[in-house]
Amino acid sequence: MPQISVRGLEMPESPIRKLAPLATAAKNRGIKVYHLNIGQPDLPTPKVAIDAIRNIDREILEYSPSQGYLGYRKKLVNYYKKYNINVSPDDIIITCGGSEAVLFAFMSCLNPGDEIIVPEPAYANYMAFAISAGAKIRTIATTIDEGFSLPKVEKFEELINDRTRAILICNPNNPTGYLYTRREMNQIRDLVKKYDLYLFSDEVYREYIYTGSPYISACHLEGIEQNVVLIDSVSKRYSECGIRIGALITKNLDVRQAVMKFCQARLSPPLIGQIAAEASLDVPEEYSRSVYDEYVERRKCLIDGLNRIPGVYSPIPMGAFYTVAKLPVDDSEKFCRWCLETFNYEGETVMMAPASGFYTTPGAGYNQVRIAYVLKKEDLIRALFILRKALETYPGRVDEE
Incomplete structure (x- = not known):
C-alpha cells in the first residue's frame, strides 16, 4: 500500500x-x-448579517474576485480606520477565514526550511500551517507564573539564525488571553527591523480588550510597514465562524502579488460569506x-x-x-x-x-x-x-x- x-x-x-x-x-x-x-x-450573529443572507437577490451564486469584492474591501477600510489602522482597499485581500490568511502568508513569505519564532503557548494550527508550507516553528517560552508576558530580547536573539524569516504573534492572544504591551510591541518591532524579518500579526480579537490599555496593532509600529502582514477574521467579532471570511492585510506589494497567486489557485473566497460579512459592518453600536x-x-x-x-x-x-x-x-x-x-x-x-x-x-x-x-x-x-x-x-x- x-x-x-x-x-x-x-x-x-x-x-x-x-x-x-x-x-x-x-x-x-x-x-x-x-x-x-x-x-x-x-x-x-448580527441580525443585519442574517437578513442579508435571507434577502439575497441573485439568480447565480457566482465566483467572486480572487481578492474579494471591492465593495467589501472599501467598507473594511473605514472599519480599520476606527482602530487607527490606515490601509487602502488594495492592501486588503479577503481569505477563506483567518486560517487561510495565515497559510497564504506562510506560503508567500517563507521557503521550505525557513524558521518562524512564535511565543508559546500558541494557537495550535500555526504549527499545521507551517508544516504545510515546509517551514519550522521555533517557540520562545512564556510562563503562566509570569502571566505569559514576553521574555527579554536576548531570549529571542538566542533563536535567531540565518534561517529565521519571521516572528508570529497573536494579539490579544489565543490561548492565553494575554495582551502585548506597548513596550513589548516596540521590542518586537526593533527585532523585526534589526534582522529584517516578517512580522505576522494575528489580531482577530481586537474587539475584546479589558484592561483600558490602548490596542497596539502591528500596523501602528513605525519603520516596519513593509514587514508587517496582518491576519484578521470576522469569526469571533460577529459570531460568524461558519461563513469563513478572513483577511490578509499588508502594504508590501510583493507579498500581495505572491498571495494573489495562491488566491487565484483556490479561485475565490465564499460569496455568501462576504455578503454577510459586509452587512455586518453596518451593525449597530x-x-x-x-x-x-x-x-x-x-x-x-x-x-x-x-x-x-x-x-x-x-x-x-x-x-x-x-x-x-x-x-x-x-x-x-x-x-x-x-x-x-x-x-x-x-x-x-x-x-x-x-x-x-x-x-x-x-x-x-x-x-x-x-x-x-x-x-x-x-x-x-x-x-x-x-x-x-x-x-x-x-x-x-x-x-x-
Whole structure:
C-alpha cells in the first residue's frame, strides 16, 4: 500500500477538536457536555448579517474576485480606520477565514526550511500551517507564573539564525488571553527591523480588550510597514465562524502579488460569506457594546470561579475570550479524556482543551487546560461546579505541597 506523506504524518491533531468523538459518545450516553474547549461564541450573529443572507437577490451564486469584492474591501477600510489602522482597499485581500490568511502568508513569505519564532503557548494550527508550507516553528517560552508576558530580547536573539524569516504573534492572544504591551510591541518591532524579518500579526480579537490599555496593532509600529502582514477574521467579532471570511492585510506589494497567486489557485473566497460579512459592518453600536459587556462579565465569572477551586490557578486574561488554567492533575489530556469517558456529575460533564497541544516543547503545559468563556454565565457557573467535582474525584490528582 502507498505510504502517507511525511507532511501528513507530521501534521498535528487539533488539541481543540481531537477529543470531539469522546464528547459525541458522552452525549450519546445521555451526558450533557459543557463545551469550554472551543472558541465558538454562543452570542447571536448580527441580525443585519442574517437578513442579508435571507434577502439575497441573485439568480447565480457566482465566483467572486480572487481578492474579494471591492465593495467589501472599501467598507473594511473605514472599519480599520476606527482602530487607527490606515490601509487602502488594495492592501486588503479577503481569505477563506483567518486560517487561510495565515497559510497564504506562510506560503508567500517563507521557503521550505525557513524558521518562524512564535511565543508559546500558541494557537495550535500555526504549527499545521507551517508544516504545510515546509517551514519550522521555533517557540520562545512564556510562563503562566509570569502571566505569559514576553521574555527579554536576548531570549529571542538566542533563536535567531540565518534561517529565521519571521516572528508570529497573536494579539490579544489565543490561548492565553494575554495582551502585548506597548513596550513589548516596540521590542518586537526593533527585532523585526534589526534582522529584517516578517512580522505576522494575528489580531482577530481586537474587539475584546479589558484592561483600558490602548490596542497596539502591528500596523501602528513605525519603520516596519513593509514587514508587517496582518491576519484578521470576522469569526469571533460577529459570531460568524461558519461563513469563513478572513483577511490578509499588508502594504508590501510583493507579498500581495505572491498571495494573489495562491488566491487565484483556490479561485475565490465564499460569496455568501462576504455578503454577510459586509452587512455586518453596518451593525449597530449597541450590538458591539452588548457583546463586549457580556464577555467582561463572563471573564470575571470564570476567573473568579477557577481561582476559588482548590489547586487551580488562572492569571487574569486581558483580551480575547480564553484563559489557560493550571490544574492539580498528573496529565491534563488524561484528565480531559477522563471527564468525557468516565466522569459525570448528575449526568453532566465538562470539555476542555489540553494545553499541551498549544506547546511544542515536550512536557510543557502537561497540567494546564485552555478554557473558552463562550457560554452564558449560568452555564459557566455550573461548569465550574462540575469541574470542582471532577477534580475532587479524579484518581490522578496531584496537590502541591
